[in-house]
Amino acid sequence: MRNTLAALLPCLLALSCSDSTTSSGGADLVVYCSLDQDLSEGILADFETRTGLKIETQFDVERNKTVGLVNRIIAEAKSNPRADVYWNNEIAHTLRLKNEGLTVAYRSPSADGIPASFVDREGHWTGFAARARVILYRTDRKGPVPNKLDDFLDPAYASGGAMAQPLTGTTLTNATALSLIRGDQEMLDWFEQAKAAGLSFGSGNADVMRRTCNGDFLWCFTDTDDAAKAMEAGNPVAIRYLEQGDGDLGAMLIPNSISILASGKNQGAAQQFVDYVLSTEVEQRLAFSVSQQIPLHEGVSMPEGIAVPGKDYQVMDVDWAAVAAAISDRADAFQEAFVK
Amino acid sequence: MIPLLGSRSARPWWGLAILVTLLAAWIPLLPLLEPLVRFDRLSTMLDTRTSGLLWRSVWISTLSALLAIAIGWPYALLSTRWKFPGAGLFRLLMPLPLLMPPLMMAQAWFGLTGMTGIGATIFTFGLCYAPLPALLVARSLGKQAAASFESALLVSPKLGWMSMLRISLLPALIGGGFAFLFAAGDFAVPDYFATVGNLFHVYAAEVFGHSRNADFTAGATASLPLVLLGLLVLLGNARLLKSQLGFESGVGRHAQPTSARGAAKLWIPLLLLALIVVLLIAPLAQIYFETGKQGPLSERGWSEVSRTAFQEGITRGRSSLVRTMQYAGLAGLLCLLLAPLWAHLILHCRNRWRSALLVLLCLPLLVPSVALGFGSILMFNQPWLDSFYSSLFLPALLIAGRFLPISVFILLDIMSRVPDAQEETAELAGCSYLQRLFRYRLGGHVSALWLAAGLVIAFGARELDFAILLPAANSSAAVRYYNALHFARDNFVAAYGIILVALLFLPVMLHAWWHSLRKKS
Numbered sequence: 129m130r131n132t133l134a135a136l137l138p139c140l141l142a143l144s145c146s147d148s149t150t151s152s153g154g155a156d157l158v159v160y161c162s163l164d165q166d167l168s169e170g171i172l173a174d175f176e177t178r179t180g181l182k183i184e185t186q187f188d189v190e191r192n193k194t195v196g197l198v199n200r201i202i203a204e205a206k207s208n209p210r211a212d213v214y215w216n217n218e219i220a221h222t223l224r225l226k227n228e229g230l231t232v233a234y235r236s237p238s239a240d241g242i243p244a245s246f247v248d249r250e251g252h253w254t255g256f257a258a259r260a261r262v263i264l265y266r267t268d269r270k271g272p273v274p275n276k277l278d279d280f281l282d283p284a285y286a287s288g289g290a291m292a293q294p295l296t297g298t299t300l301t302n303a304t305a306l307s308l309i310r311g312d313q314e315m316l317d318w319f320e321q322a323k324a325a326g327l328s329f330g331s332g333n334a335d336v337m338r339r340t341c342n343g344d345f346l347w348c349f350t351d352t353d354d355a356a357k358a359m360e361a362g363n364p365v366a367i368r369y370l371e372q373g374d375g376d377l378g379a380m381l382i383p384n385s386i387s388i389l390a391s392g393k394n395q396g397a398a399q400q401f402v403d404y405v406l407s408t409e410v411e412q413r414l415a416f417s418v419s420q421q422i423p424l425h426e427g428v429s430m431p432e433g434i435a436v437p438g439k440d441y442q443v444m445d446v447d448w449a450a451v452a453a454a455i456s457d458r459a460d461a462f463q464e465a466f467v468k
Numbered sequence: 469m470i471p472l473l474g475s476r477s478a479r480p481w482w483g484l485a486i487l488v489t490l491l492a493a494w495i496p497l498l499p500l501l502e503p504l505v506r507f508d509r510l511s512t513m514l515d516t517r518t519s520g521l522l523w524r525s526v527w528i529s530t531l532s533a534l535l536a537i538a539i540g541w542p543y544a545l546l547s548t549r550w551k552f553p554g555a556g557l558f559r560l561l562m563p564l565p566l567l568m569p570p571l572m573m574a575q576a577w578f579g580l581t582g583m584t585g586i587g588a589t590i591f592t593f594g595l596c597y598a599p600l601p602a603l604l605v606a607r608s609l610g611k612q613a614a615a616s617f618e619s620a621l622l623v624s625p626k627l628g629w630m631s632m633l634r635i636s637l638l639p640a641l642i643g644g645g646f647a648f649l650f651a652a653g654d655f656a657v658p659d660y661f662a663t664v665g666n667l668f669h670v671y672a673a674e675v676f677g678h679s680r681n682a683d684f685t686a687g688a689t690a691s692l693p694l695v696l697l698g699l700l701v702l703l704g705n706a707r708l709l710k711s712q713l714g715f716e717s718g719v720g721r722h723a724q725p726t727s728a729r730g731a732a733k734l735w736i737p738l739l740l741l742a743l744i745v746v747l748l749i750a751p752l753a754q755i756y757f758e759t760g761k762q763g764p765l766s767e768r769g770w771s772e773v774s775r776t777a778f779q780e781g782i783t784r785g786r787s788s789l790v791r792t793m794q795y796a797g798l799a800g801l802l803c804l805l806l807a808p809l810w811a812h813l814i815l816h817c818r819n820r821w822r823s824a825l826l827v828l829l830c831l832p833l834l835v836p837s838v839a840l841g842f843g844s845i846l847m848f849n850q851p852w853l854d855s856f857y858s859s860l861f862l863p864a865l866l867i868a869g870r871f872l873p874i875s876v877f878i879l880l881d882i883m884s885r886v887p888d889a890q891e892e893t894a895e896l897a898g899c900s901y902l903q904r905l906f907r908y909r910l911g912g913h914v915s916a917l918w919l920a921a922g923l924v925i926a927f928g929a930r931e932l933d934f935a936i937l938l939p940a941a942n943s944s945a946a947v948r949y950y951n952a953l954h955f956a957r958d959n960f961v962a963a964y965g966i967i968l969v970a971l972l973f974l975p976v977m978l979h980a981w982w983h984s985l986r987k988k989s
Contacts, residue, residue, distance in 0.1 A: 164955035165948060166784060186942040189932065189950035196838075196936045203845040208854065210939070293667075295677065329667055331659040334956040341763060344582075357956045362766025419955070463677040467669040468517045 155184035157397040158210055160197045162188040163217040163384060167417050175404050181397050186211070198224060205230055205391055212392030213401055215384065219255060220301045222385040223452030226252040232390040234399055238406035241425040245445070246383050255383030256406050257414040257421035260437065261302050262379060263368040264340055264355040265347035273347045276371055277306070280349075281318070286325035288346035290336040293329045294319070294462045298351050298382050304458040305380060305446050312458070316465055329466070341365065351382070353419035360418055369441040378442030383424060384414075478812065478901045485809035488802070493832040493869030496843040500835055503685035514693065518674055522693050525671040528590055528658070529651040535594025536647040540602030541640040543743050546736050548606045549632060552728040558740045560980045562606065565747045566599040567926050567972040569949070572965045574657045576751035579758060586668060588661040593651040595747050601643025604881070607916060608639040610722060611885060617723035638708045639881070645705040646874065649698050649833070679838045688839040698834040699827060702873065706826050709881055752969075758962035777963035785948055785964050789971060791860075792945040796928035798864035799871070800921040806868060807875035807920050811883050812905055814876065832870045840866065841934030863941035867928035874927070875920035882916045883909050918979060926972055 161168050165187045172183050188197045197214070198221040204210050205228075214231075216222045225231050226248070233251035246255030265273040272285045279285045294303035307315040323329070328345065330336040336348035337355065341363040349370075358365050371377040386405055388398045404410065411423040415430045422437060423430060430436070437443045472480055514522065547558040565573070574592045577583060583591065612635050621628035655672035662668050671694060679687030728736050760774030810829065814822055832840060844866060848857045856862060886909050894908045910917060932950055935941040945968050952961045 164957075165951040166780075166955070166957060166960070169784075184939075186939065187936075187947055187951050189936060189947055189954055199842070200845065200937050203842050204849050206846065208849045208851050208857075210849070323667070329662075331656075331662065332954070334954060335660070337956060338958070354956050358763070361761075361763045361958075362768070363763030364765055365763075418957075459677075463674075464517065466667070467673050467677055468520060 154182060156181040157183045157212050157394050157401055158392070159183055159185045159213045159215060159401065160188075160201060160211045161185050161215040162197055163215060164419060167414070167419060168215070171405065171410055171413065175401060178404075179397075179400060181400070183401075201225060201230060201389065202228060205389075209389065209391030209393075211389050212394045212398040213386065213388055215386050215405065217384050218298055218301055218382050219253070219385040219448055220304070220452050220455045222253045222387055223448060224455070225387065225389070227452060230390055231387040232392075232395075234388050234402060236399070236403050236406050238403045238408075241408075241427075242406070243424060246424055253385045253387040254402070254406055255385050256424050257411050258381045258383035258424055258437070259298065259351040259353050259419075259421060260369065260379045260381050260441075260443075261298065262350065262352055262355055263347050263370060264337060264350050264358060264365050265368060266340060266343070266364060267366050268364040269343075269346055271346040273368060274370065275368070276373070276376065277318075280322045280327055281325050283325045286322060286327040289348060290328040290330050290339060290345045291349035292331065292333050292336055293466045295459065295466060297333065299333065299349075300455065300459055300462065301382055301451060302380050303462065304451050304455045305444070307458055308447065308450050308454060309377070312461065316461060319462075319465060353421060356420035357418055367435075369435070371444070372442055376442065378444040379437075380444045380446065381422070381437055384421070473902060474900050476895070476898070476900055478816070478905075481809050481901055481905075482813045485806055485813065488806060488865075489810070489829070489869060489872065491869075492802075492865040493872065494828070495847050496840050496866060496869070497831060497835065499843045499846045500685065500688040500839050503688045513690065518671070521669060521671040521674050522697075524586075524668065525652050525694070526697070528586060528670060529593070529648045531590045532593030532597065532651040533644040533648040535590060536597040537601045537640045537644040539594060539598035539743060539747070540600065540643060541605055541636065543598065543740065544602040544605035545609065545632060545636060546740055548609045549723075549725050550728045550732070550736050551725045552733055552737050554737055555725070556980075558737075558744065559606065560977065561744055561748060562602050563599045563922070563926075563976055564969070564973055565596055566923075567929075567969050568596065568751065569930050569946075569965070570596045570654060571656045571660060571953075572755065572969075573751055574660050575758075576754040578661070579754045580750060584661050586658075586661075589658045592657050592661070593647070593654070595751075597643075597647035597650055598747060600646045601640040603919060604639035604643040604878070605636040607878075607882075607919070608636050611882075612723040614721040614723045638711060642705045642708050642877065642881075645701045645708075646877075648701055652694055652697065653836070675836050676838075679836060685839070685842075687836050691834075691836050691839065695831070695834045699830060702830045702834075703823065703826065705877060706823070706880075709877065709884065752966065755962045755965055759959055759966070761959065761962075773959055774963070777959035778967070780960050781963040781967045784960075785945060785967065788943055788945045788948040789968065791940070791943050792929050792968075793971070795860045795863040795941060795944070796867060796925045798860060799867035799928045800925035802864060802868040803872055803875045803924045804917060804921045806872060807879050808883075808905055808910055808917065810872065810876045811879035812909065814880060815883055826873075829876060830873045832866075833873050836933070837870065837931060838933040838937070840870065841937035844934065845937060858939045860940045863935065863938050863944075864928075866934060866938070867931060868924065870931075871924040871927045874923050878916055878920045878923075879910070882913045886912075922976065922979075925975075929968070929972055 159172065172185055175181070176183055186197065201211055201214060214222065214225060231252040235251040236254060239247055239254045242254065242256060248254065263274055271288050274280060274285045274289070280289065292299040294300050303315060310318065330339065333350040333354050336345065337350045337358050339345055340348040341358050341361070352367065355365070355367050369379040371379060386402055388395065388402060392398050408423070408425045408428050411425055412428050414421040415423050415428065415434065420431060420434055422434065435441055475481070543562065547555055547562065570592060573596050574588070577588065577592060609632060612632070617628060617631055620631040653672055655670055655676050658668065658670045659673060675687055675691045675694065678690040759777045760770035762768060762770070762773055814825055817825060844862065848862060891904050891908050894904045930946060932946040935944045935946050949961060949964055949968065952964065
């Protein structure tokens with residue numbers, strides 16, 4: 129026992145001395161990032177190589193669905209803010225930070241060419257590299273695949289389909305945007321009717337995509353990045369955009385968003401980083417990645433087969449500020465409707 | 469420090485343990501205390517919907533715990549008390565399912581069978597937490613006094629069996645109690661199995677829903693019913709521990725495994741093999757298959773995809789694995805020192821203090837870890853504490869503080885069996901407190917100490933919710949694993965999961981190998 133304890137002290141010292149701190153002490157920039165870690169790491173590393181700046185990055189995971197880092201930024205801001213830039217893989221919670229007064233205005237020259245609907249009028253956030261909400265369906269099986277959202281209410285469609293519960297992530301953002309158009313109670317009723325019609329509800333978009341690939345469902349309502357991965361893995365699936373008839377809503381497009389945090393200690397480096405991430409080069413890189421994110425700059429080259437929003441399909445108009453204002457209440461209402 | 473090492477009094481060491489625990493467990497809880505004890509909200513909190521969720525959590529967790537006992541108890545009994553070829557291997561494999569994240573087990577069994585719903589949830593929890601009763605039962609059986617067992621055996625084999633069952637009943641229930649706690653706090657597995665068929669949720673999903681709010685303390689408030697339930701279970705466990713004392717003795721010769729004869733020579737290994745296939749081999753094989761799984765239209769072969777996934781797991785995930793091992797290892801080391809001090813302190817406490825200390829010690833384990841993470845941010849993210857807040861010490865301390873009760877329970881169980889006279893004699897002979905504690909109380913039970921630290925390391929490596937929130941833990945293996953899972957990098961996730969499990973299992977294997985070498989020499 130004495131020998132064991134004698135061995136403990138050096139172990140303790142060795143562990144504590146071996147890289148006992150994160151790089152934040154010597155970092156030139158602290159980035160909080162909700163995008164796919166494998167995807168963003170390469171972009172961050174390239175920025176470091178080009179500029180010589182050292183970045184400390186903190187990532188998010190599914191269980192927290194973006195909210196982990198957002199709440200962390202809010203909590204840290206109370207006493208000792210740490211992040212300089214927040215790179216969100218969606219948008220609603222970036223607006224929450226703006227509404228909390230935690231972001232600062234910055235109009236990046238790289239944002240020129242991004243449609244005005246994806247850029248904050250006051251410059252607090254900029255959208256880029258989007259995902260569309262789509263139907264992913266199996267091409268090797270016959271059966272009805274929805275063209276419209278209200279097809280989800282028809283048992284003939286619903287019994288073969290699935291979507292994520294609208295509790296987090298892009299599904300919550302999508303459901304909140306639809307609530308603003310259709311009405312809060314009407315949207316809750318819509319979900320009840322979809323459940324009654326036999327629609328299945330999964331724990332997330334990737335989850336329903338996987339189960340569609342496994343053959344449990346004929347179709348699912350998910351994001352294009354999940355759909356792209358399903359196709360890349362060689363599954364017999366294809367994409368369909370909803371609400372494409374005359375006067376229809378169109379498919380919802382949810383961009384990545386980036387903002388500089390007001391309390392960041394490295395504002396210059398943060399602006400440099402935002403300029404880089406918003407560049408056409410990065411959008412092109414994300415378009416050619418496994419996620420096939422949709423560039424918002426015009427003229428950025430894309431892999432074959434990616435449909436161009438506004439040209440190949442109609443896009444839903446979204447008032448992002450209203451979505452951000454409503455999302456917390458909607459999340460509570462959906463929680464009560466689904467978590468029981 | 470040097471005079472402290474030689475001190476004969478226990479008080480300075482107990483004071484040190486309380487001081488470290490204050491930092492590791494209680495300070496991060498301070499911002500949660502007020503929201504946690506909003507008892508006035510309990511009545512409004514538990515409406516028909518949430519009461520239904522709570523009730524479902526209770527019976528799902530109870531059935532999961534019973535299944536864990538039903539698997540773990542016979543597994544431990546057969547593998548530790550019978551001699552047959554391969555018995556050592558079965559004992560070695562016993563803790564491994566505990567090292568697999570429950571969600572990974574769920575995905576594996578869904579892939580193997582397509583099972584869903586509440587039944588699949590109970591099955592997964594039962595498998596994941598079966599090692600808890602198994603490990604405690606194995607320890608208890610290993611310490612059964614030879615005299616009592618052999619006397620019973622002389623009267624009749626049935627009585628021999630009964631004496632083994634009697635001595636291992638309470639450890640099995642204690643392990644089941646821990647299984648109940650972990651099952652009740654997990655929402656990811658029920659969420660995963662709820663997709664097909666009737667949608668269902670558990671109370672932990674309600675807690676998580678509130679933790680997403682701008683007011684994160686709402687999560688702590690919502691967790692109050694689960695915290696109270698957990699406290700009941702843990703205090704029940706403490707009572708069971710006390711009752712167990714009458715059954716065992718830590719001194720003298722211990723009962724040895726009996727050679728399996730006749731049909732038992734065949735059915736015991738076959739039964740254990742069947743259990744280990746269900747617990748371990750089948751899920752791991754499924755996960756291994758998923759490292760190269762592709763759709764029917766893919767032009768890439770299984771082996772090519774699998775090889776790439778493992779390469780990426782090692783190249784991209786190596787630094788995260790190292791980081792996880794650093795802070796989880798540090799947490800384990802801290803518990804090696806803290807847990808004996810706490811167990812000894814509780815052992816010497818008066819009854820009412822004992823209960824109060826146990827409640828205080830168990831609180832960090834019972835509150836949602838995401839709330840604990842936010843509590844740490846509020847308390848430690850100060851400009852003057854910047855180096856500490858960013859360092860590995862913070863996640864290590866929090867993990868040690870959160871999982872300390874498990875280590876303390878294990879050591880309390882062991883220490884209670886050592887007669888006080890042994891320690892008192894050492895005190896009269898002038899031994900220092902540390903000598904008395906580690907040589908005379910724990911001297912013959914080093915493996916229990918390693919088990920206590922090993923469990924902290926295993927649970928610490930799996931910890932996700934506060935890993936996201938703390939700077940030094942954010943680049944951990946758990947964060948990378950769940951990040952890749954979210955973004956549907958399924959081949960990578962499968963390969964990385966296997967690498968992580970193998971890495972966690974390595975110390976267990978090395979310890980077993982070292983132990984067998986020592987035994988031979």
